[in-house]
Amino acid sequence: MSAFVQYTLQGLAAGGFYALAALGLAVIFGVLGVVNFSHGACYMLGAVAAAVLLDLGMHFWVALAVVPILLFGVGVLMERLLVRWLLRLDPLYNFLLTFGLSLILVDLVKRRYGVSGLPYERPAGLEGQLHFGALALSTYQVFVCLFSFVICALVWLLLTKTRVGMIVRASTEDAERSRALGINVGRWVTPVFGFGIALAGLAGVMAAPFRAITADMGSNFVIILFAVVVIGGLGSILGAVVAGFLVGLVEAYGQAYAPTFAQVAIFVLMAAVVLFRPAGLFGREETA
Amino acid sequence: MTHPVKDPSNTTGTSGVDASEPTLTGRRRGPWRWVMLAVGLFTALALPWFIYPPVAMDIAAWALFAVSVDLLLGYTGLLSFGHAAFWGSSAYVTGLIAIHWGLPFPVAILAGMLFAMAIAVPIGYLSVRRTGIYFAMVTLAFAQMIYFIANQLSGLTGGENGLQAIPKSFFGIESVETDSFSFYYAAIGLIFLGAWAAWRIIHSPFGRVLVAIRDNPARARALGYDVDRYKIIAFVLSAGLAGLAGGVFAMSHGFSSLEELNWTTSGKVVLITVLGGIGTLWGGPLGAAIVVTLEDKLTSSGFEGTGIILGSIFVVIVLLFRHGIWGTARDLLQRRMAGRRDRSD
Numbered sequence: 001m002s003a004f005v006q007y008t009l010q011g012l013a014a015g016g017f018y019a020l021a022a023l024g025l026a027v028i029f030g031v032l033g034v035v036n037f038s039h040g041a042c043y044m045l046g047a048v049a050a051a052v053l054l055d056l057g058m059h060f061w062v063a064l065a066v067v068p069i070l071l072f073g074v075g076v077l078m079e080r081l082l083v084r085w086l087l088r089l090d091p092l093y094n095f096l097l098t099f100g101l102s103l104i105l106v107d108l109v110k111r112r113y114g115v116s117g118l119p120y121e122r123p124a125g126l127e128g129q130l131h132f133g134a135l136a137l138s139t140y141q142v143f144v145c146l147f148s149f150v151i152c153a154l155v156w157l158l159l160t161k162t163r164v165g166m167i168v169r170a171s172t173e174d175a176e177r178s179r180a181l182g183i184n185v186g187r188w189v190t191p192v193f194g195f196g197i198a199l200a201g202l203a204g205v206m207a208a209p210f211r212a213i214t215a216d217m218g219s220n221f222v223i224i225l226f227a228v229v230v231i232g233g234l235g236s237i238l239g240a241v242v243a244g245f246l247v248g249l250v251e252a253y254g255q256a257y258a259p260t261f262a263q264v265a266i267f268v269l270m271a272a273v274v275l276f277r278p279a280g281l282f283g284r285e286e287t288a
Numbered sequence: 289m290t291h292p293v294k295d296p297s298n299t300t301g302t303s304g305v306d307a308s309e310p311t312l313t314g315r316r317r318g319p320w321r322w323v324m325l326a327v328g329l330f331t332a333l334a335l336p337w338f339i340y341p342p343v344a345m346d347i348a349a350w351a352l353f354a355v356s357v358d359l360l361l362g363y364t365g366l367l368s369f370g371h372a373a374f375w376g377s378s379a380y381v382t383g384l385i386a387i388h389w390g391l392p393f394p395v396a397i398l399a400g401m402l403f404a405m406a407i408a409v410p411i412g413y414l415s416v417r418r419t420g421i422y423f424a425m426v427t428l429a430f431a432q433m434i435y436f437i438a439n440q441l442s443g444l445t446g447g448e449n450g451l452q453a454i455p456k457s458f459f460g461i462e463s464v465e466t467d468s469f470s471f472y473y474a475a476i477g478l479i480f481l482g483a484w485a486a487w488r489i490i491h492s493p494f495g496r497v498l499v500a501i502r503d504n505p506a507r508a509r510a511l512g513y514d515v516d517r518y519k520i521i522a523f524v525l526s527a528g529l530a531g532l533a534g535g536v537f538a539m540s541h542g543f544s545s546l547e548e549l550n551w552t553t554s555g556k557v558v559l560i561t562v563l564g565g566i567g568t569l570w571g572g573p574l575g576a577a578i579v580v581t582l583e584d585k586l587t588s589s590g591f592e593g594t595g596i597i598l599g600s601i602f603v604v605i606v607l608l609f610r611h612g613i614w615g616t617a618r619d620l621l622q623r624r625m626a627g628r629r630d631r632s633d
Contacts, residue, residue, distance in 0.1 A: 035421050085607055091421045092367050096562060097606045099555055103599030111593045223432045223551055226425040234422065260440050267433035271414055274426060278417045 002135050007256040008249065013141040013210075015248020016148030017043075017203045019241045021221070022228045023155060024199030026240035030172035031185075031192040034083060034094040035234070040222025041102035042197050046071055046204020047213045048109055051118040060123030063205050071201030075194035083193065102222070110215040117212040126209075144206055151202065152241045159237060168192060172235065227270045233283020243281060324570065332476060332573075339581075341468040342540055347573075347580045348472075348479045349537040354560040354572030355486045356529035361558075362567030363490055364522045365502030366416075369424040369554050370431030371530045373411065374404035376549030377434060378531030379538035383451040384444070386539070393456050397478060397535030404531025405524050407434070412523035416516050419505075428551055435549040450545035454538060468540070475536050482532045487569065489525055498522050530557075559602050565612025574614050 025039050036042075049070055050063040058066065082101065086093045121127075126143050129136045159165035170178040171185045179185050204218075211217060228247050232239025247266050254262030261268075273280060335344040353375055360366045378400030385396040415426045438445045445451065456465045463470040489495050501508045501515050509515050538544040547553065556579070564575025579598065586594045609616045 035425065082603065082607065089610075092424065093606055093610065095367075095421055095424060096558070097603055100559070100599045100602035100606060103555070103595035103602070107593040107595030107599070111596070219552070220432075223429060227429045230422065230425055230429065234425075263436040264433055264440070267429055267436075270426070270429055271433075274414050274417055 003256070005135060006137065007252045009137055009141050009145065011249035011252030012245060013144040013248070014251055015245035016144045017207055017221075017244075018224060018228050018247050019152055019244025020148050020203040020206075021200045022225050022232065022240035022244045023152060023237065024196035024203075025225055025229055026232070026235060026237050027155075027168070027199070028193055028196035029229070030235045030237070031168055031175075032079075032083070032087060032094075032189055033091050034087070034098070034193075035091060035226075036196065037095055037098040037222065038078075038102035038105060039098075039197075039200050039225055040218030040220075041105040042071060042074065042200040042218070043204040043207070043221055044109065044213075044215060044218035045074065045105065046201030047120075047208040047211070047217060048113065048118065048204075048215075049201070050205040050208040051120050051213050054120060060126075060205075060209065063208070064202070067205045068198040068202045071204075072194040072198040074201075075197030076190055078197070079190045079193040084189075087189070102218075106215050106219065113215065115214060115216075117214045120208045120213055122209045140209060144210070147206065148203075151199075155199075156237070156241075164188075224266060227266050229280075230270055231273045231280060233280025236280065236282040239280055239282030328570065328573065329480075332480075333473075336469055336472045340584075341472045343580065343584050345468070345472050345475065345540040346537065346584075347577050348476060349533045349540065350557065350560060350576035350580055351573035352479050352482045352486075352533035352536075353530055353557045354564060354576050355483060355569060356526045356533065357557050357561045358566060358569065358572050359486055359489065359526045359529065360522060361561060363495060363502065364498045364519060366419070366519065366523070367421075367424045367558070368415075368427045368523070368526070369551070369558060370411070370415075370427030370429075371527070371557055372549050372551060372553035373431035373434040374408060374527040374530035375534030375537070375553060375557070376438070376544070376546075377407055378404040378534040379544040379548045380438065380445055380451060382535035382538050383454040383544045386454050386457060387451065390455065390457050392458055393475070393539050394458075394478060396457075397532065397539060400535035400538075401528050401531035404534070405528040408524045408527030409520070412520045412527070416519040416523065428554065431549070431554055432551055435546065435551070438549050439546060445546075448546065450543055450547075451538075452543050454542045454544065456539055456542070471540065475539065478532060478536055482529050483569075485525075486529060489522075490569065494518075494521075559598060561612075563602065563605055563612055565615030565618075566610075568612065568614045568618065571612050571614035575612070578613075 021039060021043055025036060028034055028036050046067050049067045050060070053063045053066060054060070078098075078101070082097060083094055086097055122140055126140045128139055130139050130142055157165075159169055167178070167183055167185075168188060170181075170183060171188060175185050207217070224247065228243045229240055231247065232241075232243030247269070250265050250269055251262060254265040258265070277283075332348060335347065353371070356374075357368060357371055360368050378397075380400075381403040382393075382396045382400035385391055385399050386393060389396075391399075411427070411430045415423055415430065418426055439447060442448075456471060458464040458471075458474055461470075461474075464474040465471075490498075497508065497513055497518055500511075501513070501518055505515050508518075534548060538548070560575035560579050561572055562575075563578065564571025564573070582597065583594055586597060605612065611619055
């Protein structure tokens with residue numbers, strides 16, 4: 001029983017990374033219609049930035065606030081300099097563009113920091129284990145779970161309860177009609193892109209004490225993210241979050257009970273979704 | 289949805305529409321096609337005299353691989369980001385058959401190709417349910433599934449080490465089995481066979497239906513074509529070509545690694561295809577020649593960070609020259625010819 005709880009926690013912690021990053025992917029797709037292939041690279045940049053900041057004496061809690069702001073800047077630059085020029089064309093062009101971009105980012109980091117991982121210690125206050133009776137849970141995993149829940153909830157509130165969120169949702173729903181109703185959709189494109197990248201960066205910072213920080217850490221991550229958004233329904237905010245945690249759980253249970261098929265299980269789940277609900281669990285048919 | 293890679297500036301029908309179109313330029317381009325074919329054949333046959341034969345073989349294999357991707361992207365309007373699954377699985381099956389049964393290498397490669405086509409049936413069946421960007425993501429994810437499966441079956445595939453020492457058995461002809469220069473000429477026939485098949489597919493009535501589906505799937509459906517079935521068949525045929533290329537690649541190197549199945553391989557072949565020019569059969573070989581040579585030069589010069597150079601070139605191509613090198617050159621030529629004709633009229 002306690003083993004099961006531990007696997008569940010492990011799954012929810014891994015799912016937290018997926019949910020946060022997939023949320024960023026979904027917001028970007030919703031407003032810009034762009035599937036950002038470099039999302040994995042941005043996640044990696046977040047983790048690397050955290051490691052560099054630690055080297056400069058800024059600990060985890062500072063990085064948690066600073067890195068998303070830095071990545072927001074990266075996202076704004078990416079959108080302004082590159083992505084923007086292809087928005088009018090078929091989304092496949094931006095898919096390809098961001099693919100090229102991720103090749104560049106990964107190799108730049110590889111050149112600068114090498115292929116072996118950068119060190120990162122568990123932040124003070126989050127090491128060790130929490131004891132609930134007979135149950136011992138990793139403090140950091142509990143933190144990751146709770147923190148990603150909170151961030152997802154905050155983003156959800158931001159999107160549903162604020163005026164900015166309403167505008168973003170309206171632009172997602174029907175950009176043309178939003179424009180007709182006097183909303184300057186174009187003004188929100190850049191900040192939304194930056195915001196999505198910042199979420200990937202945030203996931204990266206949280207992964208830093210938890211995973212090996214290497215230039216390639218995002219290259220597998222982004223494929224899983226694609227599976228997550230296909231399962232959840234591309235463009236669906238709720239779908240991204242639910243599918244993120246779901247995939248995390250599938251991965252963790254898989255590793256625990258059928259290690260041979262752990263990684264394959266995610267894709268089997270995706271195949272089942274594509275077969276029975278092609279638009280994804282929370283997607284609508286017409287979004288294709 | 290229209291042709292996924294169409295761009296609004298493209299009004300001249302350059303997206304994969306070939307010279308058989310009954311236009312004035314089409315008829316004029318007739319003899320050029322034979323000249324191109326002769327030049328292409330000559331280049332392919334002369335290549336190992338000028339560059340290191342294994343590199344020449346790499347170019348030929350990647351060229352056919354790119355053609356297989358273009359068959360889907362340029363002529364059916366589907367961007368597969370998972371073609372490594374077919375290239376890589378064929379590389380493994382080819383290698384396993386050559387190692388365990390010692391069959392002549394063309395037989396092993398054909399078996400690998402058939403295996404690639406077999407796994408393409410379920411993957412294609414599931415993937416064609418989505419179009420556009422979804423298709424790219426779904427194929428990518430399925431290919432990664434194949435990668436993980438191969439990694440798990442380490443007893444068979446050698447896991448992280450891959451398959452080592454694949455013998456090039458060729459009816460006891462020793463020069464082919466040991467010398468990469470002779471091997472090139474023994475194996476290039478398979479590449480030609482694949483290229484010829486691609487050409488036949490594109491110029492067949494079946495290929496015309498694919499183009500119709502690319503340009504207007506709803507109309508193709510209204511005309512009574514089973515769109516999904518055509519897409520699946522195109523997907524399986526394309527996987528076969530990718531498998532043929534992957535088998536030749538594995539044979540040439542004498543090993544097959546997990547890298548052949550990884551998504552970076554799928555990315556590289558898409559990069560080659562787009563660089564050369566989508567919807568132009570000649571773009572693939574051109575892109576392959578550039579990318580393989582560039583990688584070879586960069587690696588041998590000790591430069592780490594091939595991705596920076598390739599990625600930058602790719603970003604520039606996608607931003608500014610979306611018809612690729614071949615397509616852009618062709619557009620320029622056509623515009624000049626059209627200009628000359630206007631003046632003479």
